[in-house]
Amino acid sequence: MYPNSSILGRPPYKRGTSNDFLYQIPLNLAPALFSQQQLIESEYNARNANFHSVPLNVLSRFPSVSSSHDWNHVNHTSPQATAVPTTSQGRKRRSNEHCPFDVKRQRFQSPLSQAAVATAASSPAAATHSVVHLPSEGRSCAPAFSAASLPQTPKPSGCVPPLRGSPYPVLIDSPIPAAKDKLSQQILELFQTCQQQSDDLEKKELCRAELQREIQRLFPQSRVYLAGSSLNGFGSRSSDADLCLVVQEGPVDQRTNAIYILSLVQQLFYRLSYIERPQLIRAKVPILKFRDKVSGVEFDLNVNNVVGIRNTFLLRTYAFIENRVRPLILVVKKWARHHGINDASRGTLSSYSLVLMVLHYLQTLPEPVIPCLQKEYPECFNSAMQLHLVHEGPRNVPQYHSKNQSTIGDLLLGFLKYFATVFNWDKCMISVREAKALPKPGSNEWKNKFICVEEPFDGSNTARAVHEKMKFDAIKTEFMESWQQLQVRKDLNVILPVRATIQKR
Numbered sequence: 001m002y003p004n005s006s007i008l009g010r011p012p013y014k015r016g017t018s019n020d021f022l023y024q025i026p027l028n029l030a031p032a033l034f035s036q037q038q039l040i041e042s043e044y045n046a047r048n049a050n051f052h053s054v055p056l057n058v059l060s061r062f063p064s065v066s067s068s069h070d071w072n073h074v075n076h077t078s079p080q081a082t083a084v085p086t087t088s089q090g091r092k093r094r095s096n097e098h099c100p101f102d103v104k105r106q107r108f109q110s111p112l113s114q115a116a117v118a119t120a121a122s123s124p125a126a127a128t129h130s131v132v133h134l135p136s137e138g139r140s141c142a143p144a145f146s147a148a149s150l151p152q153t154p155k156p157s158g159c160v161p162p163l164r165g166s167p168y169p170v171l172i173d174s175p176i177p178a179a180k181d182k183l184s185q186q187i188l189e190l191f192q193t194c195q196q197q198s199d200d201l202e203k204k205e206l207c208r209a210e211l212q213r214e215i216q217r218l219f220p221q222s223r224v225y226l227a228g229s230s231l232n233g234f235g236s237r238s239s240d241a242d243l244c245l246v247v248q249e250g251p252v253d254q255r256t257n258a259i260y261i262l263s264l265v266q267q268l269f270y271r272l273s274y275i276e277r278p279q280l281i282r283a284k285v286p287i288l289k290f291r292d293k294v295s296g297v298e299f300d301l302n303v304n305n306v307v308g309i310r311n312t313f314l315l316r317t318y319a320f321i322e323n324r325v326r327p328l329i330l331v332v333k334k335w336a337r338h339h340g341i342n343d344a345s346r347g348t349l350s351s352y353s354l355v356l357m358v359l360h361y362l363q364t365l366p367e368p369v370i371p372c373l374q375k376e377y378p379e380c381f382n383s384a385m386q387l388h389l390v391h392e393g394p395r396n397v398p399q400y401h402s403k404n405q406s407t408i409g410d411l412l413l414g415f416l417k418y419f420a421t422v423f424n425w426d427k428c429m430i431s432v433r434e435a436k437a438l439p440k441p442g443s444n445e446w447k448n449k450f451i452c453v454e455e456p457f458d459g460s461n462t463a464r465a466v467h468e469k470m471k472f473d474a475i476k477t478e479f480m481e482s483w484q485q486l487q488v489r490k491d492l493n494v495i496l497p498v499r500a501t502i503q504k505r
Helices: 037-049 079-083 114-122 126-127 182-194 197-215 259-268 307-321 325-338 351-363 387-396 408-422 469-488 498-504
Strands: 132-134 137-143 223-227 241-246 276-282 286-293 296-302 429-432 436-439
Touching: 182 325, 182 408, 182 498, 197 223, 197 241, 197 259, 223 307, 259 276, 259 286, 259 296, 286 351, 307 325, 307 351, 307 387, 325 351, 325 408, 351 408, 351 429, 408 469
Parallel strands: 241 296
Antiparallel strands: 132 137, 223 241, 276 286, 286 296, 429 436
């Protein structure tokens, strides 16, 4: 088990009720900004830390800034908190002065605007409304910009299950359409058996929480976020888990700083008994791949690839906005994996690209099955929204009521036909952001690329791994042959062995 765990299968801390920790993934916590000096000091921490107890030398030298930029410690539970006298700035707290958490204040650079600083200095009551509260740690921090400056989300009841106060999103028993034919019944059976279960998610969250504590020995104010299929509703029981290590609010140079940070984390992981095979992959977005021995889950850890967190909640909204989306995407991913075209490391399609391809198809039907969320609810998916507020964005997006009543079986057949015979691979780019096929851009990232799938937030090509014509031809062949076989027999087994797939999960 994890060396710090006090109870088998449980983290060494308790958050409310027995299952409450499942809803407490820290998606609402803002990462601190790190200076270059602190990144250098993190290596010193790595060399001087005992990773099974506490660091032997924890450096807390932060840049000296105005005290208005300090983290404000807030006690949400103690009635004495309001009676705490404010200490004089510029001196240490005396030993007999009360502090709600008995901790020393740490100072760090903050993007708090000068206007907000002036407001805080002139009106403590107004300052209360200019900070983002972090109840799980009893503290708050100043946001980079006020959430009130963002367009307000619509008021109708949302279709997306909230992360807190309700069952976990991937465990929601959302209505599943009735199967009217054999093919649809097979797809639903596959989905209901293979979709991610509560214990699968619990294993991932336990490991994430443990790793965050360990990594914070190197980067004390960092956060580790769970992202990808584990949260977006499209995960299966065999899905790997994506983790995003956020060390600062701004971008990190992926060619230099990200690799350096991951190399420090890799050294740390070598010392953890429950982590095996930590391997640094130097891709365009470098990742640290490893396996958790306790859960058996494979993880991919990146540094500050925050677009992955943003698109997690965009896809999560698509997953719950229409009840045919999740079963269809799961069977497409299983089909692609079975036919060897779902592995970006081998020059084929990533799961993310496949999901975007399915969403694009559902958006572009004569009667769309799903809308274009970024067009209809731009305020909910604002790319400038602070990271710790992203999960709040889609909470009020209402259920979509499509006039298209096609069965899931018909939609699967239509998806295969669309990319086998309709879509123009040579001239078009797949865009979920615009809900249509766009002309290929002329830039180097897109020119002469076999498959072009636009990332909805940063505009990159998610299918750039398909760079060999042989692999591209193999992908097109699988679409064509599967469509031809399925339209004749209308039996999922002709393109995907259902029983064997269910056994693998």
